[in-house]
Amino acid sequence: MIVVTGATGNIGRVLVRRLLAEGAAVRALTRDPARAGLPAEAETVRADLTGADALEPLLAGAEALFLNLAAGGDHAAAALTEAAVRAGVRRIVLNSSMAVTDTPDDDAHHIARLHAGLERAVRDSGLEWTFVRGGNYATNALAWAPAIRTSGVVRDAHPDARGVPVHEADLADVAATALLDRSGAHLGQAYLVTGPAELTVAQQVAEIGRATGKETRVEQISEEAAAEAMAGPHFPKEAALELVRMFGRTVDAPAFPVSDAVEQITGRPARTFAQWARDHAADFS
Numbered sequence: 001m002i003v004v005t006g007a008t009g010n011i012g013r014v015l016v017r018r019l020l021a022e023g024a025a026v027r028a029l030t031r032d033p034a035r036a037g038l039p040a041e042a043e044t045v046r047a048d049l050t051g052a053d054a055l056e057p058l059l060a061g062a063e064a065l066f067l068n069l070a071a072g073g074d075h076a077a078a079a080l081t082e083a084a085v086r087a088g089v090r091r092i093v094l095n096s097s098m099a100v101t102d103t104p105d106d107d108a109h110h111i112a113r114l115h116a117g118l119e120r121a122v123r124d125s126g127l128e129w130t131f132v133r134g135g136n137y138a139t140n141a142l143a144w145a146p147a148i149r150t151s152g153v154v155r156d157a158h159p160d161a162r163g164v165p166v167h168e169a170d171l172a173d174v175a176a177t178a179l180l181d182r183s184g185a186h187l188g189q190a191y192l193v194t195g196p197a198e199l200t201v202a203q204q205v206a207e208i209g210r211a212t213g214k215e216t217r218v219e220q221i222s223e224e225a226a227a228e229a230m231a232g233p234h235f236p237k238e239a240a241l242e243l244v245r246m247f248g249r250t251v252d253a254p255a256f257p258v259s260d261a262v263e264q265i266t267g268r269p270a271r272t273f274a275q276w277a278r279d280h281a282a283d284f285s
Contacts, residue, residue, distance in 0.1 A: 001025045001061050002179050003089075005049065005080065006068035008036050010139045011095060014172035015066060016042050022180055029058060029071070049076035055083035064091040064179045067122070073234075074114050078121045091128040091187075093178045094119065095171070098135035098192055098256055109246075110239040111135075119190075130178035131190040136256070138165040138195065138276040141204055143230075148208060148284045152216045157226035159202040159218040161247040162254045164194035167271035167279075170262045177265050186265070194259040196270040201247075204273055211277035212284045223248065 002019055006012040007028035019026045020041050029047035030036045038044050047058050049072030058080075059065065065084050069077045084092060096119055099112035107113055115133075122129045144154045174193055178186040199207070202218045209216035227241035262270035 001027055002064045002066065003027045003029065003059055003062045004066045005029050005047075005077075006066075006071035006095075007038060007042075007044070009068065009070060010137070010168040011171050011175070012066070012068060012071075013038070014169050015175055018172050018176040019179065022176065024180060027058070027062065048072075049080060055080055056087045059084055059087035059089055062087065062089050064093065065089050066093050066095070066175055066179060067118075068095040069114065069118055070095075074118055077118050081118075081121050081125050081127075084127060085125050089127065091130075091179070092122050092125070093130045093132065093175050094122050095175065096131040096133045096190070098133045098194070100131075100133060100190075102190075110242055128187050130181075130186045130188070132171060132175050132178070132193055133190055134166050134171045134193045136163040136165050136194065137171075138167050138273055139280075141165070141208065141276075142280070142283055144205065144208070145284050148205075148212070148214060148216055152209070152214050154201075154205050154216065154218050155221045155225075155229075156201050156218055157221055157223045157244050158248045158251055159220055160200050160251045162198050162200050162250045163247075164196075164198050164254070164256060164258050165204065165273050165276070166193055166195040166262075167273075167276045170195070170266075170270050173266045174262060191261045191265065192256065192259045193261045194256060194270070196258065196262075196272055198254055198258060199273055204277075207274050207277045208281075208284055211274070211281045214284070 008030050016028050027043045028038050033044040033046050097115040100116045147154050205216045205218050223244045226244045230240040231237040
């Protein structure tokens, strides 16, 4: 049995289907099973990881756990790690972040600090572990969908900021390989998982235009305005501004190299952003 947290998220939903296709028994955790829309073959279980309910029953009989900080926050993820030890879970595959560098810089960056702390908790648990360090998710581009649908104009502080966007299906495939691994080849590994090519924000917007047949462009705005637009109830403006400024630094040099981890782990090349845009064209139409 493999337990998947964040089962209705972008990565989790694909991961559930991938694991089922491989013949694995899957317990998918979600706040609202009635609206989850997951395959009937999965055991879909109601779970509010931020609540006061005991966590061990969610993990009963499980051999492995896919842990996603986004499913309940860092405190919930740490508590679930402790519960996994008590429940006899053998392995954790953590959806971490490429912001983690295993250097003192991790303590100076909001996103790196959260994920590095959780990585430490998983390491200290004594369980088998694999870290999937993504972060420049292609699905971040879905934030542009309302603007592209209405005007085709995306407003961004750094149109020339560079990244290597990764398809959520590739992250799910890497996670599935680690969860199902019987050879031990992926134990104790922290994989930097990227897409196959570096692209600027403007190039990504143009790819979405090609996939949808819409005329698209990027209009530059201030870092302050970009942070205001990004901030929300669970993402303070200070953290958003830190992220916007980090993107700005990639105009002159990419923050991360292109990784071949997807091909090395799954045996096939990473999906391109153009393919992601085609897969999600309906979201922008």
